[in-house]
Amino acid sequence: VIDGGTYQIAVTTAGNSMPKTYKLNFKLEASTYSYLKGISIGGQPVAGFRPDILTYYVTLPIGTTALPEIGFSRGDTLQSVSVVPGGIDGTTRIQVTAPSGDQSVYKIVFTTLKSEICTLSDIKLDGVSLPDFEPNKTSYTVSLPIGTQTLPTIEHVKADEYEDVKIVYGGLTGITRITVTAGNGNTMLYQIAFSVQTSSNASLRMIYLDGEQLPDFDPSMLEYSVTLAKGVTSLPVITYDRGDDYQTVTAHSSGLPGDYKLTVRPQSGASRTYIIHFAVTVSTNNALQM
Numbered sequence: 001v002i003d004g005g006t007y008q009i010a011v012t013t014a015g016n017s018m019p020k021t022y023k024l025n026f027k028l029e030a031s032t033y034s035y036l037k038g039i040s041i042g043g044q045p046v047a048g049f050r051p052d053i054l055t056y057y058v059t060l061p062i063g064t065t066a067l068p069e070i071g072f073s074r075g076d077t078l079q080s081v082s083v084v085p086g087g088i089d090g091t092t093r094i095q096v097t098a099p100s101g102d103q104s105v106y107k108i109v110f111t112t113l114k115s116e117i118c119t120l121s122d123i124k125l126d127g128v129s130l131p132d133f134e135p136n137k138t139s140y141t142v143s144l145p146i147g148t149q150t151l152p153t154i155e156h157v158k159a160d161e162y163e164d165v166k167i168v169y170g171g172l173t174g175i176t177r178i179t180v181t182a183g184n185g186n187t188m189l190y191q192i193a194f195s196v197q198t199s200s201n202a203s204l205r206m207i208y209l210d211g212e213q214l215p216d217f218d219p220s221m222l223e224y225s226v227t228l229a230k231g232v233t234s235l236p237v238i239t240y241d242r243g244d245d246y247q248t249v250t251a252h253s254s255g256l257p258g259d260y261k262l263t264v265r266p267q268s269g270a271s272r273t274y275i276i277h278f279a280v281t282v283s284t285n286n287a288l289q290m
Contacts (some may be wrong), residue, residue, distance in 0.1 A: 067085050147246070173194065248264075
């Protein structure tokens with residue numbers, strides 16, 4: 001053992017029987033050197049490394065999901081080194097302890113590049129591209145066909161694989177919102193205002209009296225006169241064919257003789273009323289039978 005040991009040298013001469021002893025006391029000084037010789041990231045040396053510079057900044061490529069391997073070279077073989085990873089957007093610390101207990105802490109501040117793209121490449125409704133779609137145009141108006149009961153299937157095509165897309169549906173007569181968030185937090189909001197076309201058709205296709213078509217019926221003509229046979233005391237059965245499935249038809253009769261009214265209310269717009277003036281043939285015979 002050298003540390004703490006003693007080495008003795010005894011010297012005697014012919015004329016002196018008492019030896020003279022020299023003592024050498026050895027003690028090792030522990031190294032205080034707590035710097036590394038080098039640091040590597042992903043197998044590549046850190047650019048600009050100097051042992052006495054303790055902080056480094058490293059930018060990782062877009063899409064990096066895991067911290068690259070951190071390597072180091074000791075500046076002294078007796079150093080104790082520990083690595084505490086801080087993640088791809090954090091600070092990794094390398095603590096170096098010299099035999100004397102002196103310490104140095106290297107810091108590597110990692111930042112991952114984030115995509116700034118927050119636009120879409122396309123928006124599709126039931127598989128068909130939204131008319132006039134442009135990535136930087138954010139507001140659209142879509143009128144759905146009469147009778148539509150459900151929203152079309154809305155699909156989006158990302159312009160960047162790192163985008164996050166969320167859709168909030170607004171219904172058939174509301175605004176559907178598509179929020180696109182880029183990797184760096186930039187956002188773009190697309191809005192589609194949906195509406196459903198409504199029918200303004202207030203015309204009947206046909207009117208029937210006892211199953212027979214009303215003579216000279218024309219959907220655009222609203223008044224008709226019908227004279228019933230002498231002796232008739234009740235109206236014929238009156239039916240009709242709607243102009244479309246979205247009409248509401250109400251009937252009102254003032255009796256016989258009198259008017260029979262059919263009021264047609266369309267899905268939207270003004271109503272129309274068909275009027276049939278009913279009369280009964282009156283006998284002109286004023287002669288008595290024998």
